[in-house]
Amino acid sequence: MLDELNRLREVGLYNNIPIIESPQGAWLTINENKVLNLCSNNYLGLANHPVLIEEAKNILDEFGVGPGAVRSIAGTMSLHKDLERILSEFKGVEASLALQSGFVANQAVIPSIGADAIFTDELNHASIIDGIRLTKAKRYIYKHNSVENLVTKLEEGKEYEKKLVITDGVFSMDGDIAPVDEIAKVVMEHNAILMVDDAHGEGVLGKNGAGIASHFNLHNGEVDIEVGTLSKAVGVVGGFVSGSEVLIEYLEQKGRPFLFSSALTPVDVAASIAAIKILKNDDSLVKKLWANGRYFQKGMQDLGFDTGKTQTPITPVMLGEAKLAREFSKKILDEGIFAMGIGFPTVPKGMARIRAMLSAAHETDDLDFALEKFEKIGKELKVI
Numbered sequence: 180m181l182d183e184l185n186r187l188r189e190v191g192l193y194n195n196i197p198i199i200e201s202p203q204g205a206w207l208t209i210n211e212n213k214v215l216n217l218c219s220n221n222y223l224g225l226a227n228h229p230v231l232i233e234e235a236k237n238i239l240d241e242f243g244v245g246p247g248a249v250r251s252i253a254g255t256m257s258l259h260k261d262l263e264r265i266l267s268e269f270k271g272v273e274a275s276l277a278l279q280s281g282f283v284a285n286q287a288v289i290p291s292i293g294a295d296a297i298f299t300d301e302l303n304h305a306s307i308i309d310g311i312r313l314t315k316a317k318r319y320i321y322k323h324n325s326v327e328n329l330v331t332k333l334e335e336g337k338e339y340e341k342k343l344v345i346t347d348g349v350f351s352m353d354g355d356i357a358p359v360d361e362i363a364k365v366v367m368e369h370n371a372i373l374m375v376d377d378a379h380g381e382g383v384l385g386k387n388g389a390g391i392a393s394h395f396n397l398h399n400g401e402v403d404i405e406v407g408t409l410s411k412a413v414g415v416v417g418g419f420v421s422g423s424e425v426l427i428e429y430l431e432q433k434g435r436p437f438l439f440s441s442a443l444t445p446v447d448v449a450a451s452i453a454a455i456k457i458l459k460n461d462d463s464l465v466k467k468l469w470a471n472g473r474y475f476q477k478g479m480q481d482l483g484f485d486t487g488k489t490q491t492p493i494t495p496v497m498l499g500e501a502k503l504a505r506e507f508s509k510k511i512l513d514e515g516i517f518a519m520g521i522g523f524p525t526v527p528k529g530m531a532r533i534r535a536m537l538s539a540a541h542e543t544d545d546l547d548f549a550l551e552k553f554e555k556i557g558k559e560l561k562v563i
């Protein structure tokens with residue numbers, strides 16, 4: 180272990196984990212310094228929202244802190260059922276199952292499906308990769324967002340009876356969106372099952388942030404399985420699977436994290452319900468997120484930065500070499516901007532970047548401050 184830790188330090192892949200000394204929001208305290216936060220997945224600013232806090236406090240007094248058991252024995256409270264109902268309404272699906280996290284949701288659903296062959300985008304999230312590792316299915320990895328390559332792979336694997344196609348909805352490193360409408364078409368033609376992980380789509384895409392199916396107007400079961408998280412735009416922690424009533428009933432019997440790991444706490448559930456209620460009634464936070472994304476991306480492009488192929492408020496700032504991305508991130512932190520440098524192996528070699536995560540929590544003044552500092556360091560490091 181020590182050898183490996185030293186190796187990671189030598190090659191610059193050692194992850195120094197920042198310690199946050201404040202609640203989530205537009206600004207964070209790190210090392211007693213106030214810094215502008217461009218790192219969180221708190222897209223809508225709900226992680227420290229007064230309505231969620233109020234609901235959490237009420238439920239804390241009423242239901243206590245612990246769930247007491249796994250969902251299948253004594254851990255399913257009426258609250259969990261309320262959350263599942265409101266999630267299903269929000270996503271426009273028959274049924275949903277709440278789980279402990281988005282990561283866990285993938286471990287619950289992928290092995291349970293019992294697919295003979297799995298077709299997976301090469302850039303899918305680690306939790307999908309690990310979920311696939313728990314199966315004995317034949318793996319087909321298709322080129323990122325390439326429907327053509329997916330079709331080639333589906334043809335190659337057409338002798339397999341039960342075929343499962345899995346894609347992220349929004350890819351978090353580039354901010355690009357999977358062509359789920361076209362994917363749904365070829366999945367249907369090949370008699371396969373389609374699963375989309377909408378972790379970065381909920382609260383961001385579609386009507387009132389209902390997610391990727393809403394974004395593409397897919398409302399007739401074209402997406403068989405949706406995985407979601409309560410940990411990003413929803414602002415709390417937890418995950419879920421959405422789909423048909425039969426799928427959810429099946430997962431209640433077969434999903435191992437549902438059967439063998441304790442339920443979400445009452446506070447997580449109550450806060451998540453409050454968040455979904457806000458989203459259902461009011462799209463102003465979603466609108467503000469997108470307005471902030473557009474404003475910041477235009478500002479960066481006008482300065483001469485390359486913001487890659489993003490289609491969402493996720494803003495990659497393409498820099499090339501990992502060393503440059505690290506240096507940029509370090510220098511801009513000294514200027515009061517917390518924005519993560521990301522290099523190989525998280526992204527391909529030569530594609531290192533700073534990733535700026537925009538949020539509805541930001542005000543225009545915050546974004547202007549960020550643009551000013553990006554300009555300063557960009558010029559200093561001769562990026563622009």
Ligand SMILES: *Cc1c(COP(=O)(O)O)cnc(C)c1O
Pocket residue numbers: 280281282283304306347351376377378379408409410411416417418
């Ligand atoms: C973040 C993420 C997850 C994990 O969600 P958690 O609720 O944080 O465990 C799963 N899938 C994708 C695509 C993600 O981006």
